[in-house]
Amino acid sequence: MAAAHRRMRELQKLAKALVSTSHPLLVHIIPIRRCNLACTYCNEFDDFSKPVPAEEMFRRIDRLGAMGTAAVTISGGEPLLHPELDAIIARIRKNGMLAGMITNGYLLVADRIARLNRAGLEHLQISIDNVQPDDVSKKSLKVLDQKLALLAEHAEFHVNINSVLGSGVRNPEDALTVAHRALELGFTSTVGILHDGNGQLQPLGTREREIFEEIMSLGKASFTRVNGFQHNIAAGRENQWRCRAGSRYLYICEDGLVHYCSQQRGYPGIPLAEYTAEQRQREFLTKKSCAPRCTVSCVHQISVVDAWRAPQTFDGGPSAAPGSLIQVTGPATRD
16 A cells, blocks of 8 residues: 555656646655764765754755655665654655655664654665675675565565665675575566766676676566666767756755756855745756766656756756766666
8 A cells, every 4th residue: 555655656746747847756864974884985974063953854855845746765874773764754644745865774673663754764775796895885785684684574665675786786696686686575676887086987898798687677667777877888978968966956965055966066156045946947958067967866867857848958967076986876776
């Protein structure tokens, strides 16, 4: 029943998105930058930041609701460290938006999963980087497998497990092991590609590409597999597309500023409370110079909804800014 209701809501949001371009389709919002892990490829965390006060999070979520936003995904840092996370999820649902979350999964226990059910969470994603933990990432199948079993038993929300390939991944075969385990537990499975230090694509090696194609063929087709972006990324080919970041997709950092995405923080860098419909429309029509070699799959997936309309007539957007390796997730609601 919960799955059918969730699917109906998703279809309603998609229908509205095809009719109107005036509202964001997906927003990633950060309630806390602190994380309990320190994966070496990640530049989206620290080990000291305090959580954003709940009342401030409510104001931001209400603002997104007023914009007509379709879905909000809570990310971090590690969102489960926020003491008022359940209330934040409930506020998203109160505003009529789909509620998702990206977590490393370490803090999940049966009672915590039950609380997420009660709060109204609809989508959860965990990215697992390897089978055995190493000095790059502790997000390993060995550590998290018991957490996955708990999710399979207790979660009323959709669960996606994302495996990774590319720069910094020592054992690409691990991605295949993770994908098969996800399907065995009844979850969906996706694969992401780690981009380089400039947030841009690098081609996969021969065996990595074979594994990538095998994982992409597993399970049922989904929205994350209809646009061909990932196949081009795996081959190191540029994508020619109309990036709608800043309009249909927004990244809201812990300071409440609007950014194109996690890899282009600072653009446009405007407080959410001051971000107008006119600014969103301009960004809808702005060509992003970083787009051809972008690997941020959640922006690809959202932008494909509007691929057939509104050629971009304004030149602008950032060139790729240097940064650390960061994981590209699978589906945003996610990734």
